[in-house]
Amino acid sequence: MPPSHLSHWGLLITGDPLIYGADASIVLATVAIIFVLTKYKKWGWLWREWLTTVDHKKIGIMYLIAAVLMLFRAGVDAELMRTQLALPNLHVLGPEHYDQIFTTHGTIMLLFMAMPFIFALMNIAVPLQIGARDVAFPFLNAISFWVFFFAAMLLNISFVIGGSPDAGWTSYAPLAGAGFDTGPGENFYLLSLQITGIGSLATGINFLATIFKMRAPGMKLMKMPLFTWSIVATSILIIYAFPALTVVLTLLLIDRIAGAHFFTIAAGGNPMMYINMFWIWGHPEVYILILPAFGVFSEIAATFSRKAVFGYKSMVFSLLLISLISYFVWAHHFFTMGAGAGVNSFFAVASMLVGIPTGVKIFNWLFTMFHGRIRIKMPMLWMLAFIPCFTMGGMTGVMLAAAPADYQYHNSYFLIAHFHQVLIGGTLFGMLAAMYYWWPKMFGFMLNEYWGKWAFWLFNIGFYVCFEPQYILGLMGMQRRMYTYPKGMGWTDLNFISTIGAYIMGIGFLVLVWDIVYSIKYGERDLTGDPWDGRTLEWSLPSPAPHYNFAVIPTITHRDHWWELKQTGRQDELKIHEQDIRPIHMPKNSGKPFLIGLSFFVVGWGFVFEWYILAVLGLLAIFVMMFMRSAEQHPDYHIPVEEVVHTETALGRL
Amino acid sequence: MSTTIDHTGAQHGHDSHSSTGAFVPLEYSDPDNAIKIFGFWLFLAADMVLFACLFATFIVLRTHIANGPDAQHLFDVKGFIEETFILLTSSFTGGMATFFMRHRRVKGTVAWLTVTALLGMAFVGLEITEFVHDVGIGATMQTSAFLSAFFTLVGTHGLHVSIGIAWMISIIVQLIRYGITPATARKVFIVNLYWHFLDVVWVFIFTVVYIMGVIHA
Amino acid sequence: MRQRKKAKRAAAYLAVSAGAALLLSGCGSQYQVLDPAGPVAKTELHLIVMSALLMLIVIIPVLILFFYILYRYRDKPNNTAPYEPNHQDSKVLEIVWWGIPILIVAILGAYTIKTTFILTKPPTNTTPITVEVTSMDWKWLFQYPGSHIATVNYLDVPVGVPIQFVLTSNAPMNSFWVPRLGGQEYTMPGMAMRLWLQASYPGKYYGHGANFTGRGFSHTTFYVYAKPMPQFKQWVQSVKASAKPLTMTEYKKLNVPGIVGNLTFSSYPKNVFYNTVMNDGGKYMSSTMDSMMAIGKKASTSNMSGMPGMSNTSGSSK
Amino acid sequence: MMNFLDDDTKERKFHEENFPWKGIIGYIMSIVLTIFAFWFSLDHVSSLGPTLFVILALAVLQIFVQMFMFMHVTESDKGFPWQTFGLISGLIFVIAIVALSMWIMTFSSMAS
Numbered sequence A: 001m002p003p004s005h006l007s008h009w010g011l012l013i014t015g016d017p018l019i020y021g022a023d024a025s026i027v028l029a030t031v032a033i034i035f036v037l038t039k040y041k042k043w044g045w046l047w048r049e050w051l052t053t054v055d056h057k058k059i060g061i062m063y064l065i066a067a068v069l070m071l072f073r074a075g076v077d078a079e080l081m082r083t084q085l086a087l088p089n090l091h092v093l094g095p096e097h098y099d100q101i102f103t104t105h106g107t108i109m110l111l112f113m114a115m116p117f118i119f120a121l122m123n124i125a126v127p128l129q130i131g132a133r134d135v136a137f138p139f140l141n142a143i144s145f146w147v148f149f150f151a152a153m154l155l156n157i158s159f160v161i162g163g164s165p166d167a168g169w170t171s172y173a174p175l176a177g178a179g180f181d182t183g184p185g186e187n188f189y190l191l192s193l194q195i196t197g198i199g200s201l202a203t204g205i206n207f208l209a210t211i212f213k214m215r216a217p218g219m220k221l222m223k224m225p226l227f228t229w230s231i232v233a234t235s236i237l238i239i240y241a242f243p244a245l246t247v248v249l250t251l252l253l254i255d256r257i258a259g260a261h262f263f264t265i266a267a268g269g270n271p272m273m274y275i276n277m278f279w280i281w282g283h284p285e286v287y288i289l290i291l292p293a294f295g296v297f298s299e300i301a302a303t304f305s306r307k308a309v310f311g312y313k314s315m316v317f318s319l320l321l322i323s324l325i326s327y328f329v330w331a332h333h334f335f336t337m338g339a340g341a342g343v344n345s346f347f348a349v350a351s352m353l354v355g356i357p358t359g360v361k362i363f364n365w366l367f368t369m370f371h372g373r374i375r376i377k378m379p380m381l382w383m384l385a386f387i388p389c390f391t392m393g394g395m396t397g398v399m400l401a402a403a404p405a406d407y408q409y410h411n412s413y414f415l416i417a418h419f420h421q422v423l424i425g426g427t428l429f430g431m432l433a434a435m436y437y438w439w440p441k442m443f444g445f446m447l448n449e450y451w452g453k454w455a456f457w458l459f460n461i462g463f464y465v466c467f468e469p470q471y472i473l474g475l476m477g478m479q480r481r482m483y484t485y486p487k488g489m490g491w492t493d494l495n496f497i498s499t500i501g502a503y504i505m506g507i508g509f510l511v512l513v514w515d516i517v518y519s520i521k522y523g524e525r526d527l528t529g530d531p532w533d534g535r536t537l538e539w540s541l542p543s544p545a546p547h548y549n550f551a552v553i554p555t556i557t558h559r560d561h562w563w564e565l566k567q568t569g570r571q572d573e574l575k576i577h578e579q580d581i582r583p584i585h586m587p588k589n590s591g592k593p594f595l596i597g598l599s600f601f602v603v604g605w606g607f608v609f610e611w612y613i614l615a616v617l618g619l620l621a622i623f624v625m626m627f628m629r630s631a632e633q634h635p636d637y638h639i640p641v642e643e644v645v646h647t648e649t650a651l652g653r654l
Numbered sequence B: 001m002s003t004t005i006d007h008t009g010a011q012h013g014h015d016s017h018s019s020t021g022a023f024v025p026l027e028y029s030d031p032d033n034a035i036k037i038f039g040f041w042l043f044l045a046a047d048m049v050l051f052a053c054l055f056a057t058f059i060v061l062r063t064h065i066a067n068g069p070d071a072q073h074l075f076d077v078k079g080f081i082e083e084t085f086i087l088l089t090s091s092f093t094g095g096m097a098t099f100f101m102r103h104r105r106v107k108g109t110v111a112w113l114t115v116t117a118l119l120g121m122a123f124v125g126l127e128i129t130e131f132v133h134d135v136g137i138g139a140t141m142q143t144s145a146f147l148s149a150f151f152t153l154v155g156t157h158g159l160h161v162s163i164g165i166a167w168m169i170s171i172i173v174q175l176i177r178y179g180i181t182p183a184t185a186r187k188v189f190i191v192n193l194y195w196h197f198l199d200v201v202w203v204f205i206f207t208v209v210y211i212m213g214v215i216h217a
Numbered sequence C: 001m002r003q004r005k006k007a008k009r010a011a012a013y014l015a016v017s018a019g020a021a022l023l024l025s026g027c028g029s030q031y032q033v034l035d036p037a038g039p040v041a042k043t044e045l046h047l048i049v050m051s052a053l054l055m056l057i058v059i060i061p062v063l064i065l066f067f068y069i070l071y072r073y074r075d076k077p078n079n080t081a082p083y084e085p086n087h088q089d090s091k092v093l094e095i096v097w098w099g100i101p102i103l104i105v106a107i108l109g110a111y112t113i114k115t116t117f118i119l120t121k122p123p124t125n126t127t128p129i130t131v132e133v134t135s136m137d138w139k140w141l142f143q144y145p146g147s148h149i150a151t152v153n154y155l156d157v158p159v160g161v162p163i164q165f166v167l168t169s170n171a172p173m174n175s176f177w178v179p180r181l182g183g184q185e186y187t188m189p190g191m192a193m194r195l196w197l198q199a200s201y202p203g204k205y206y207g208h209g210a211n212f213t214g215r216g217f218s219h220t221t222f223y224v225y226a227k228p229m230p231q232f233k234q235w236v237q238s239v240k241a242s243a244k245p246l247t248m249t250e251y252k253k254l255n256v257p258g259i260v261g262n263l264t265f266s267s268y269p270k271n272v273f274y275n276t277v278m279n280d281g282g283k284y285m286s287s288t289m290d291s292m293m294a295i296g297k298k299a300s301t302s303n304m305s306g307m308p309g310m311s312n313t314s315g316s317s318k
Numbered sequence D: 001m002m003n004f005l006d007d008d009t010k011e012r013k014f015h016e017e018n019f020p021w022k023g024i025i026g027y028i029m030s031i032v033l034t035i036f037a038f039w040f041s042l043d044h045v046s047s048l049g050p051t052l053f054v055i056l057a058l059a060v061l062q063i064f065v066q067m068f069m070f071m072h073v074t075e076s077d078k079g080f081p082w083q084t085f086g087l088i089s090g091l092i093f094v095i096a097i098v099a100l101s102m103w104i105m106t107f108s109s110m111a112s
C-alpha cells in the first residue's frame, strides 16, 4: 500500500532538516570566507593572483581545490545513501530525497569531481612536461575553469533553491521530460552540464593544440612522456564526444521549455533516441575519466621503480586504440533495449575488445616494476592499489559486455559495483596518486607520508568492504536506485556491511584532508625541485616553478630527458646562462574569464527558471566581453630580462 | 616580428619562417597564429560531430509526423535551390577574400568579405521567410517530432551562419582600422574556414533533409 | 619471516573457505541469478559462469605476478634481485600479452554471439502462451490475450511452457526483470518488445522493475507464480468466473501514478494494449508493427489478428 | 608509421597563387555537382535506392571540393598537417554516429 510520503507532490524545499542544515552551512561558510578575506585584506590579492589569473599552474590548483570540495559534497551524498540503505525499510531519506541525492552524487562525482580533477592534472603537468610556457590558449583556459566553476555552483545551489534534479545522472527521457518531471530541478541538471560541457570541450581543444604545437624543440611525439600522451588520447575523446552531450542536453531542454517532441511520448517523439545519444557521449566519457589515470600510473610506475616504462610504443598505441574503440561500444549501456541480436553482438564484441589494449597496459606496468627497484612512497602506494582493483573492475566490465549475461546484471548492484571499482580503483586512485606525486611541484612541500598511509589504508579497506558485497547483492536481484528495500530478500547483511565500508571510506577521506592540513603546517619543504628522483622535464624545474616555467626553453634529445641527463651527469645542460635569456612573452591577467563564467551562471539561472530576459542579458554580456577581447590589441606583455635574471638568481639557478 | 622575443607558443622555429625564403602566408607568419588556426580546425572537428548528432536525430525522426505535414508537403523546392546557390556562391566569394588577403590587398579583401556577408544575409533572410511561412501554416516545432528535428537541425545551421555574419562584420571593421596584419590576416583566414565548413554542412542539409524529403515521403 | 608465512597461509585458507562458502550457499534461492528456475536463466547463467572462468584465467596470473614482482623487486638495501633500469622492450612478451587476451576475447565473443541469437527464440518447442505487459507508474498490468483476463502486480504462468512476454509502457520506461526466470528487457512507450521466459519448476518468483521510474520506483515489485498446466487452467477459469472486469474507467484509474496491491480482472477493454502501443508512437516503428503481427500469427491463442488497422499497416514497414 | 609521427620539424612549403585558380575551379565544381544532384533527384532520373546513393556520393565529393579548393586543408607551418588527421578521424566518428544510430533505432526486434 502506498506509503504516506508518496502522496504529496510539492517541490517545496522547506520543512526538511537536511535542507535547513545545508542552508545554514552555506550561509556560515560564506560569512566566514567574507570575514577572513576582509579581516586580512585579501580581496585584492584574491582578485589579482587567482580570479584573474591565466597561469596554467594556478588554474590547475583552483581545479584541484574545486575537485576536492566536490568530492566531499558528493561523498556526503554517498554516505547519506548508504545510511539510508544500511537496513531495510529505513526512513532516513524519503524517496524524493533519495532520488535527488543519487542523481547529484553521480552527476557531481563524474562531472564536477573527476573531470576537474583531471583538468587540474592536465594544467599542472602538461606544459611543464613538454617544455612550454603555458597552454596554447591561456585566456580560453581561464574561461574553461570559470565556466566549470559557475556550472558547479549552479548545480549545487539547486539543493536549497528550486530543488535538485532527481532522474539519475543519466536523466533518461521521458522521465526527465516535462511530462513527468515538472519544476526546475531537471533544468538545473541540463544547464549546469551544458555549461560545464562547453568548458570541457574548450579544454580538450586547448590541450590538443598545446601538445601538438608547443613542444620544446627536439621533443618528437615519440619522446613525449606518457602522461602527455594520455592527454592526447583524452583530448581527442573530449573533442569528439562532448558535442553529443551538447546536442542531447539541448534537445531535452527544448522539449522541456519549448514543448518540442524529440523525446516525448506524444507527437512521434522517440525517448530511445535520448538514451542512444546520451551514451554516444556517456561511454567515451568514462574513458575520458580513466585515460589520464593510465598516464599518471605510467609516470609513477617508472619513477618509483627507477626504470624506463616497459613497452613505450605499445603503451602509446594502446592509448590511441582505446580511444578509437571506445567510440564503438556505447550501446552496451542498453543491451536490454532490444535493438536486435546483431546490434547487441556487435557492441558486445567491441566492448570486450577494449579489454585487450587495457590489458597490455596492465602487463606493461607490471613489467616496468619487474627488474626494477620499487620504492613505496605515497604515489606508488596508490598505484599499487590500483592494479588489482582496476583489473577486477575491468574483468567485471567484460562480464557485463557479454550481452545476454548483462540481461541479468543490468541496473543491478552488480553494475554499481563494477563502475565504482573502475571509477574509484581506476580514476580516483589515479587522481590521488597524481595529487601526491605533483603536490611538491605545485606547492613546494611534500604531503605527509604517515597520515597519507592511514588515509590510504582506510580508503582501500573501506572500498573493498563497501563494494565487493554489492556484486553479490546484484546477483541476489537488488536493483539500483531503490531508496529502500523489503526485509526477507537476504539483502540486509550485505547492505549493512557495505554501509560500514562506506563509513570507513569516509573516515579515510577525512584523514586525507587532515594529511593536507597537517602538511601545510609541518610538511617537508621540497628544495631540490626533484623530490622523487623524477624522469621528466617538470622535475628539472624548481618547486613551485616560476610563472614563466622555463627561463630558457630546453632542447630535448631523449625520452625521459631529465633522467637521462642525471644518469650521465649532464644536468648542467639545463643550466641557465644569462646571455641566453630573452624577454619572455606572456599573456596578461584578465578579469573577463571570471565575468564570462559569471554571465554563464546568469544565463543558466535564466533558463532554469525560464526568466528569458535574464538569460538574454547574460548572453549579451558574454558576447560583449568576447568582442572586447577580440578588439584588445595588447592582451600580452613581455617579462624583461632583468626580471627573469632576478627570479632565477633568487631560485639559485643562475 | 622580433626574433629576440620568446613567445609563449613559439619555442620552436619561431624565427625560422623566412629562413628558406619560401612563401609563408601572413596568417601563418607568427607561430601563435599557426596555433590558433590549428585550434580552430579542432573546433570544426567538434562542430562536425555536433551536426552529426543533429543529422542522426533528424534521420531517425523524419517520418514521425504525427498530425502535422510531411516533408513533401512542406518543403518548397524553389526556395531551397535558391538558398543552395546563394550559399555556394558565398563560399566562393569567401575564398576570394582569403586570396586577396594573402596578397595583402586590403580593399579587395574587404570587398569580397562584404559580398560574402551580404550573400549570407540573403541566405538567412530566405531561411527566415521559409520558417515564418511554415509556422504560418501551423507547422511548428511543437507539431511533431519530425518538425522539432527539422527546425533544430536547419535552425542550428542558420544560427551558425548568422554568427558568421556578425563575426565577418567585426573583422571587416578591424581590417579597415588596422589594415592587413598577421592578426587580421589570421581572422580572415579563420572566418573563412568556418564559412566553408558551413557550406559543407548545407550540402548535407539539402541532400538529406530537402531532396530526400521531397523525393519520398 | 616464518610469522609472515604463517599469516599468509591463514589468509589463503580464509580466502578459500570464504569462496567455498559463497559457492555452496550460492545455490540457495536468495542468490537469484545463480539459481535459475528456467531454461532462459540457465542459458544466461552458463554464459555468466563461462565469462567468470575466462576472467579468472587472466586475473589469477595477474595477481600472482603482481605480488611476486612487488615482493621480489622492493627497494631494500640488500635485495639481490637483478636491476636493469633500461630493460624496456620484449617482442616475445608483447606478443604474449596481446595474443592471449585476443584469444580469450575471441572465445568469449563467439559464445556471447551464439547465446545472443539463441535467446531470441523460444526456449522450447512447446506451444507458447503470450502475456502482454504494461508498466505503469508504479505498477504492472498483465494481460492474457489468450484467455482475456488481466492481473496487476502478479501473474500466474504454466510450468514448462514458453511464455512470450510482449512489453510496453504507458509511463516512463521501465524494465521487466524476473531474475530466476531470466534476464530483463525494457518496457518502452510506443514499443512492443518481446521477451521469452519459461519456468521449469512450480514456485513463486520475485520480479521487479529494473529501470528507474521516479518516486514510486522502489515499489514496483511483482511476483510470478508458476504452476503446473492443470492448476494454471483452473486459475484462469476461476478468475474468469469470479473476478470483476477491467473497465475503461478502471484502466484510467490505474494509469494515475500511485501504488496498488494485487488485482485480478476477468476481462479487459478490447485493444487497450494495442492502442497504448500505437498511440505512444508505435505506428512509426516498423519492428513494432512486425512484432504485433507476429503475435497475431504465432501465439496460438491470441486475439490480436482481428485488430483494426493491423492488416493495412503491416505492409508499410520498410 | 612511427616516422610519420615524428615528422614535426620539417618546414613545410605553402603554395603561392597569382591567380585564384583553385577558387574558380572549386566554385565551378561545386555548382556543377549541385546541379547534377538536383537534376538527378528531382527529375526522378533513377529509382529511389540508386538516387540516394548518387546524391550522397555527390555530397561527399563536395566535402573534398571545399576542403582542397577553399580550406587549404593540407597547409601547416611545420611538420605534418595534423588537422587532416583530425578531420579524417572525425569523419570516422561521424559515420559511426549516424550509421550505428540508424542501425540501433531500426529495432530489428529481438525475438522471432
Ligand code: HEA
Pocket (backbone or CB within 6 Å): A170, A286, A287, A289, A290, A332, A333, A334, A351, A352, A354, A355, A356, A358, A359, A360, A362, A390, A391, A392, A393, A394, A395, A396, A397, A398, A400, A401, A402, A406, A409, A410, A411, A415, A418, A419, A422, A423, A426, A427, C058, C062, C100, C101, C102, C104, C105
Ligand atoms: C572509469 C570508468 C570506467 C571504465 C574504465 C570502464 C571500463 C569498462 N566497462 Fe564500464 N561502466 C562505467 C565506467 C567504466 N567502465 C560506468 C560509470 C558505468 C555505468 C553507468 C550507469 O549506468 O550509470 C559502466 C557500465 C558498463 C556497462 C553497462 C552495463 C549495464 O548497464 O548493464 C558495460 C557493459 O558492457 C561496461 C563494460 C566495461 C568494459 C568492457 C570496460 C573495459 O574498458 C575494461 C577493460 C579492462 C580490463 C578487461 C582489465 C585489464 C585487462 C587485462 C588484465 C587483460 C586481459 C583481458 C581480457 C582477456 C578481456 N561498463
Ligand code: HEA
Pocket (backbone or CB within 6 Å): A071, A072, A074, A075, A076, A078, A079, A080, A081, A082, A102, A103, A105, A106, A107, A109, A110, A114, A167, A168, A169, A170, A416, A420, A423, A424, A427, A428, A466, A479, A480, A481, A482, A483, A502, A505, A506, A507, A509, A510
Ligand atoms: C567517480 C565517481 C564516483 C565516486 C568516487 C563514488 C563514490 C561512492 N559512491 Fe557512488 N556513484 C557514482 C559515481 C561515484 N561514486 C555514480 C555515477 C553513480 C550512479 C548515480 C545514478 O544512479 O544516477 C553512483 C551511485 C552510487 C550508489 C547507488 C545508488 C543507487 O543506485 O541507489 C551507491 C550506493 O552505495 C554509491 C555509493 C558510493 C560510496 C559509498 C562512495 C564512496 O567512495 C564515497 C567516499 C566518501 C567520501 C569521499 C566523502 C566522505 C564524507 C564525509 C567523511 C562526511 C561524513 C558525512 C556523513 C557520514 C553524513 N554510489
Ligand code: CUA
Pocket (backbone or CB within 6 Å): A272, A337, C188, C190, C191, C285, D107
Ligand atoms: Cu523501443 Cu522504438
Ligand SMILES: [Cu+2]
Pocket (backbone or CB within 6 Å): A282, A283, A286, A329, A330, A332, A333
Ligand atoms: Cu560504457
